[in-house]
Amino acid sequence: MILKLLRKYTQLSDEQIVEKYQSGHDVYYAALLFERYNEMTVSLALSYLKNETDAEDAVMESFEIMVADLKKAEVKNFGGWYYSVVRNHLLKVKRKREKRSNVDLIEGYHDSAGEDSKFESIFNDDQTDGDKLIDETLKELKPMQAKCLQLFYLDGKSYKEIVSELKISEKEVKSHVQNGKRKMKIILENKNVKSIDEIAF
Numbered sequence: 001m002i003l004k005l006l007r008k009y010t011q012l013s014d015e016q017i018v019e020k021y022q023s024g025h026d027v028y029y030a031a032l033l034f035e036r037y038n039e040m041t042v043s044l045a046l047s048y049l050k051n052e053t054d055a056e057d058a059v060m061e062s063f064e065i066m067v068a069d070l071k072k073a074e075v076k077n078f079g080g081w082y083y084s085v086v087r088n089h090l091l092k093v094k095r096k097r098e099k100r101s102n103v104d105l106i107e108g109y110h111d112s113a114g115e116d117s118k119f120e121s122i123f124n125d126d127q128t129d130g131d132k133l134i135d136e137t138l139k140e141l142k143p144m145q146a147k148c149l150q151l152f153y154l155d156g157k158s159y160k161e162i163v164s165e166l167k168i169s170e171k172e173v174k175s176h177v178q179n180g181k182r183k184m185k186i187i188l189e190n191k192n193v194k195s196i197d198e199i200a201f
Contacts, residue, residue: 014033014036014078014079015077015078017029017032017033017078018070018075018078021033022072027067030063030067030070033070033078034063034066037079038059040083040086041059041062041063041086042055042059044090045058045059045062045090048090048094048156049090049094049097054093054097058089058090058093061093065089066085069085087156090156091156095156133191137188138150140183141183142176142180142183144166144168145179145183146180149180149181151166152177159174
């Protein structure tokens with residue numbers, strides 16, 4: 001009976017299982033989806049965190065987030081939606097672990113922790129409109145500023161990792177990130193986005 005039931009649900013598409021989960025919030029259906037994407041989740045967690053214990057914790061935390069968020073989310077492509085959920089959580093875990101509190105002071109400027117956190121949320125948001133806005137704005141920056149912001153916020157790389165990839169000094173990386181942020185805020189204001197809050201969905 002159990003095997004027959006499992007075979008029945010393995011034949012359903014992701015979206016059909018999502019519909020069943022959202023109709024009754026039975027965690028069994030969320031677990032089916034999680035199992036389908038478990039290999040991807042583990043691989044992504046190891047890639048970002050480079051530590052098996054942290055990766056295991058992050059995988060389970062991603063499942064808990066998925067269970068909660070999926071109840072009301074409008075999901076047309078579960079695979080893409082779930083990938084964004086996992087990636088955004090891994091980025092947050094990685095940033096907390098790296099403790100970058102001493103790298104914001106550049107050329108006499110210092111962003112408040114709250115504002116910097118809001119700026120990060122722009123890049124971490126998985127909504128289509130936010131992604132489009134970011135893509136358009138990055139194209140208006142200097143190439144190296146855009147590249148450093150993309151690697152830092154979208155790819156979750158540390159300053160040292162960016163130094164290694166781009167073959168420039170850490171001071172240059174910090175400068176490109178900080179100046180790129182300032183320029184990006186100006187561009188966003190010119191697009192009638194009056195504050196970071198308006199695009200930190």
